[in-house]
Amino acid sequence: MTRPDRRDSRTLRESSTAVHAGNLPDPTTGAIKTPLTLANSYEFPYDPTSIDWSVNDQLLYTRVSGTNQLGLQAKLAALEGAEAAAAFASGVAATHAVFFTYLNAGDHVVCSEVVYEATFNLLTDLLPRKYGISATFVDATDPAAVEAAMRPETRLVFAETVANPTTLVADLPMLAGIAHAHDALLVVDSTFTPPPVLRPIEHGADLVVHSITKYINGHGDGLGGAVLGRASLIDPIKQQAMVDAGGVIAPFNAWLIQRGAATLPLRMRQVNESARRIAEFLDADPRVAWVRYPGLASHPQHELAARLMPRGCSGMIAFAPHGDTAALNAFVSRLRLITSATSLGHDESLIAHFAKSGPRQDRYGRPFTDHGTLRLSVGIEDVEDLLADLDAALG
């Protein structure tokens, strides 16, 4: 695959970038889309001893690189405004790749108290138990709490841009300021806020992690993760977590997600608009006990959200109708269009019910009331149909 990319994505606007960046036409057949390459090896040059195996992104072996991985990484980097991207087998593998590369025994992480469960488990159990790495969980909205948690051995500050599932918004410039003053990296999981909704690097983040399983793929049919940032930070991640630890994305998933990402800006425009309308509908409805959506004036961090996401706050809404766990299950069972399932960012709207019943759910307590949380991922269906579905199920 030697033909150069004719389109320089640096000069293109976001939808054109999403369509064209990373697409490597096939010079042997003339196919205008990067074909799916399942061969796991690429032919050596005449003198294979001349190969520098420490250089990533060479077409040698799929665990090092492949045409589909390269195309996907180029598209993701262009969309995120990052110098480089590394694609992994899942979002969790991408988060792990950052920890694996940048943390050594004795190091410390300051982490927002509301993060995805696997991140929480890595930082509270697996990394401390196996490698002697420690983490302090803080209210990441409170600069004094973040500052007080920093130690000389703190290497990373970690937060979700909009937290799963509480929709807590990370104050990226504030967190970056504190992290950098202590020579630490700010790493954010931006799964809830894909580009062009939010580009965390523009607000001071050093590394951006995505579960590309979600919005970036957008069709609920692939699994992948990505880490994006400066090439000097991404190269060691590729060498250690991809080449040496093997968390690489499979060519088929890379192909599928690259195809899905071509419509990301288009889909996010619809998602931003539909989610705002649905959040406003829920907020105004007396049958609903509470709603959290960063785009609503009632969200405690609405001003910050509006600054970080001026064109819309993505599609994740947390809410609950009045009633107990049984009432919430009954509400979900009455939905006809919105599907009850985990995951998010799909073409179809999804709803997930988290009951507040055990110690894990206690982390979700603030700022919610004492019953469960419904996490709604607004899809790209007609918003009038989604509103009608919610209205009918509220009874």
Ligand SMILES: Cc1ncc(COP(=O)(O)O)c(C=O)c1O
């Ligand atoms: C915020 C966030 N980060 C990471 C992940 C993990 O992604 P994956 O399922 O692709 O490993 C998820 C999955 O739901 C998530 O919501």
